[in-house]
Amino acid sequence: MTAALRLTGLTKRFGDKTAVDGLDLTVPAGSFYGLVGLNGAGKTTTLSMAVGLLRPDAGTSNVFGVDVWSDPTTAKALLGVLPDSLGLPERLTGREVLTYLGLLRGLDKSTVEERAAELLAVLELDGAEKTLVSEYSTGMRKKIGLAVALLHAPKLLVLDEPFEAVDPVSALTVRRILRRFTDGGGSVVMSSHVMALVEQLCDHVAVVDKGRVPLSGTVAEVKAGRGLEDVFVDLVGGGVDGAEGLAWLAS
Numbered sequence: 726m727t728a729a730l731r732l733t734g735l736t737k738r739f740g741d742k743t744a745v746d747g748l749d750l751t752v753p754a755g756s757f758y759g760l761v762g763l764n765g766a767g768k769t770t771t772l773s774m775a776v777g778l779l780r781p782d783a784g785t786s787n788v789f790g791v792d793v794w795s796d797p798t799t800a801k802a803l804l805g806v807l808p809d810s811l812g813l814p815e816r817l818t819g820r821e822v823l824t825y826l827g828l829l830r831g832l833d834k835s836t837v838e839e840r841a842a843e844l845l846a847v848l849e850l851d852g853a854e855k856t857l858v859s860e861y862s863t864g865m866r867k868k869i870g871l872a873v874a875l876l877h878a879p880k881l882l883v884l885d886e887p888f889e890a891v892d893p894v895s896a897l898t899v900r901r902i903l904r905r906f907t908d909g910g911g912s913v914v915m916s917s918h919v920m921a922l923v924e925q926l927c928d929h930v931a932v933v934d935k936g937r938v939p940l941s942g943t944v945a946e947v948k949a950g951r952g953l954e955d956v957f958v959d960l961v962g963g964g965v966d967g968a969e970g971l972a973w974l975a976s
């Protein structure tokens with residue numbers, strides 16, 4: 726079966742630092758895949774290379790069998806991306822952003838208008854109809870970013886920390902949207918630091934550590950009867966005692 730996303734030998738160096746180190750990952754079509762890892766583990770760098778935003782030093786990224794770096798136009802039509810730091814046209818309102826990007830992606834005007842109105846309503850951004858994106862809160866930016874990613878009805882969503890800074894009510898809405906997307910046959914890859922969320926939402930999970938994937942599989946396989954957080958901390962936590970030092974704090 727064709728994978729929704731197949732990363733092979735992905736490598737990225739920044740000077741002396743190897744951020745991603747020959748990383749392999751296969752995301753089955755129709756799966757909801759979680760990427761977890763410590764700060765600096767290489768998740769954002771991996772996802773950026775996977776979707777064509779950052780050129781790898783080595784390795785390949787295939788979306789439904791299409792090479793992202795040799796055929797970016799075909800690959801990007803299949804992809805919806807919520808990057809880590811989203812550059813948006815700041816002097817436009819949310820609706821204008823969706824209209825602008827929808828037309829750029831080749832959707833016809835009435836489809837863009839219809840989808841934009843629906844996305845803004847579902848994500849509760851329609852109240853901010855006249856608000857410029859430059860005035861959006863961090864959570865609102867995440868939501869408009871998600872709307873941008875969904876607009877052209879992609880087959881694979883790649884989301885970098887989609888729930889970061891999103892309020893609990895909006896988070897529930899986003900979860901419902903993502904579930905509906907996978908129920909309809911879509912595939913999702915998302916990075917997250919929230920283990921409970923990954924356990925609830927995802928059917929597959931990969932642990933990223935020092936630019937590699939030491940453990941991956943279905944959530945049940947990776948957990949092996951334990952909590953995901955325990956498995957994760959045992960694998961990459963290194964037994965750090967956060968209470969050491971800082972004696973001056975109690976004085």
Ligand SMILES: Nc1ncnc2c1ncn2[C@@H]1O[C@H](COP(=O)(O)OP(=O)(O)OP(=O)(O)O)[C@@H](O)[C@H]1O
Pocket residue numbers: 739742743744762763764765766767768769770771
């Ligand atoms: N543009 C860059 N220049 C230099 N180093 C970078 C750059 N981008 C990332 N790095 C380094 O690469 C490593 C991986 O970073 P990355 O952002 O991919 O990690 P992450 O797993 O997404 O972390 P977090 O969970 O904190 O978002 C880190 O050591 C980071 O400092």
